[in-house]
Amino acid sequence: MSNYNYDEEFIFRTEDIKPKDLTNIFVETKMDRDNLNYLKGKSPVLLEGSRGTGKTMLLRVAEKELDDDFNSKRELAVFVSFSKAIFVDATNEITHFRNWMFSKILFALKRKLEKKGVALTNSGIIGKYFNFIEDKDEIIKKLDEFIYILENSWHSKSKGEFDQIGTLFGVDPSRVGVLKETDYFKALVEDICEACEINRIVLLFDEACHNLIPLQQREFFTMFRDLRCPYISCKAAVYPGITSYGTFQSFHDAIVQKVERDITSEDYLVKMREIVKNQVDHKVYKIFEQSGENFNSLIYAASGNPRLLLKSLFIASEDLKSLKTNTVNSTIKNFYRTNIWNEHTKLGETYNGHKKLIDWGRWFVENKVLAETLIKNDKRVVEEKNQQTIYFAIHRDAPEVIKQAVRILQYSGIVSLHTEGTKVRTEVYDRYQINFGVVLASESKSTPINRYKEIITGLSVKLYTEYGINSPAYENTESLRDISTEFDSAAVLKSLLSASIDNLDITNFQCQTLKDAGFNTLEDVLNAEEKDLQRAYLIGPVKSRKIFNTAFNATIEYISG
Incomplete structure (x- = not known):
């Protein structure tokens, strides 16, 4: 396997990796292979994981594997990025957002057909679904212009761009069935498949769910569900916790696959080291390898999140130059006690309707969950018992605001769902895992490097703190009752920009x-x-x-x- 050195910096995002380099950088686990098989299969799939866990990488690898087998299996993978969805005005005109989604899919489909050398023998296949006669390439060109108008209207003081929409196709896009109705779209795909001898089209939606923008989410998942047919398989990368599915039922309408890596798995250390090895030259990797426990402590602190590992390693190594004990300890303390929490708190600054809920979730974990966790661990050390924990459990019937606060913590990567619906005596709980780096950063009696191995070797899912239906730990929740799930998208966008x-x-x-x-x-x-x-x-x-x-x-x- 080849190693890559990209100007002595890590690649944090899959979008920056060239397709030909994917197989040289991707590190596969058994869980990854299972997920890839689901992504390439017929059933609808939601690939769920917090930011940086590798959802986009899996979608891209699935696309490449389908591409490699296309000539024999005739299954066409079409990667569709919805990363610019926030720039499309869905609040004032939801039909524009729906038009935009179908346009993005059609544009990506046409481009992928060309890449695979598949010619549409009947140029009228696309044209007849637009209610007017025109060359298919001209239609795709207009779709591209239409997408551009919608994605670039965010910086305009006026709505002049939208005047172009009515004349672009010669008819209003809301009258073009294929841009708004799934039945028309499915019929078009069926015609394309039959004309091109394609068995199935696999739509891989990246950044499909823009969290805390419920209107867009509901529209997407309605389309996702309705597109299901023998010729189309939909797959989407989503964040855990705070997705607004509308009438879409994730349990019934799709298979939900988790992405998070298990820090207790036998090959965890080896696989995470390999992720780093594939991004640096042998001299740099040798520096990390020789540092032993310094390197391992950063790997475990990342809790299976490749991006958290690469970011913290880049900081701790002082731009890939060394890996000193003092620097590693301070990096874990600062990165997981300050940086990761700042990202969570920043959500509240942007989305004011959720601010109280976001702030309460942080207070709950820092003052209740972490405090109880550290007490339990310290007690076991004093008693010379091996058991250690990073787990806690929330009762299934706990107040909804409590569960919502925890879901937002999942989105931020502060906690992750470990076991859903576990029995505790006669009650049912959901067991969660605290980010290991956050736990290490909260330790005051020992340094992260000295403490991480002690916790990992004694880690037990049987040891955790329970928070029942009406736990006394649920303090100060009265002000959380009127949490708004909607917001002014224009104001949010302005704040972000x-x-x-x-x-x-x-x-x-x-x-x-x-x-x-x-x-x-x-x-x-x-x-x-x-x-x-x-x-x-x-x-x-x-x-x-x-x-x-x-x-x-x-x-x-x-x-x-």
């Missing part, structure tokens, strides 16, 4: 380079073109594209959560 580029997952050098060129906020980056970035000192066409792609992808991900 005004954020500093310091929030982006780019190097300090790239960040400063962008600032020197006058790009200080996320909106500055999104309004820019590659040629604009070349105003920066020593930034030519190649470097400008890389910086633009990195900043743009990071901006989209930052906005989408």
